[in-house]
Amino acid sequence: MNMQNHQLADSSLGGHLRASIGLTIIALGLCGFVYSAAAASLGQILFPEKASGSLIFEKNQLIGSRLVAQPFTHIQYFHPRPSASKYDPMSMAGSNMARTNPELHKVIDERLSKISEQEQIEKTKIPADLVTASGSGIDPEISVQSAMIQVKRVAHARHISEQAVEKLVQVHTVHPTFGILGQARVNVLELNLALDLAGR
Known part of the structure; x- marks a missing residue:
């Protein structure tokens, strides 16, 4: 059994x-x-287009992706947000430093001083997204306010009118989805490419 x-x-x-x-x-x-x-x-x-990585080509040459920020530093270009990952998509990440971290305050203050001198504006008028890195480290967009404070520098460096540069900012401004989701923003790579094309 x-x-x-x-x-x-x-x-x-x-x-x-x-x-x-x-x-x-x-x-x-x-x-x-x-x-x-x-x-x-x-x-x-x-x-x-989006499924392929939103890649941008010019004369059959890959320029970049609309989804990934690039480290523009020249005075004739609009600058993106800072990146804790050095704009590397393979190691994308934030700084992971808390707001109370003294090192973070030091880094932000250094960025504020640099931008204040470069853009000839007071530190209090500098938007937060120009001095703080995003969570991904490769955020391709900046706020419209961040773009507008760079207009004078870019226009002067390219020897064109501020009005012409402002118009390009407006043309490349993406408004909130459905009018309520997110904020108005500008893709830095697309804006800089438009500047180069306009100068030819």
Whole structure:
């Protein structure tokens, strides 16, 4: 009787094990492969540019991505947000320093002093996004206010009118989604490319 019970238990255990393995394989196939392939294919069909990384090409040469900030530092270009990851998409991250961290205060104060001197404005008028890094470290956009305080410098460096530069800022301003989500912002790479094109 005991032997019979053991055989039944072993048979039942084997059945459960086979069912578990079978379910795992099916779930892995459907969720890990079929769903991923279908979602990627649908993205390529509906949003081909975004699904490919929102890449920007000029004369068949890759310039960059609309989703990734670049370290513009020359005076004739608009500057992006600071980056704790040195604008590297492979190590994107924030500084992870708390607001009470003395080192963070020191870094921000240094950035404020540099921007104040460079843009010829008071420190109190400098937007926070120009002196603090984003969580990703590769945020491609800045606030409209951050772009506007750079207009005078860029216009002077390029020997064009401030009005012409302001117009480009306005043209490349992205307004809040549905009018309420997020804030008005400017893609730095697109704006700088537009400046280069306008100067040709």
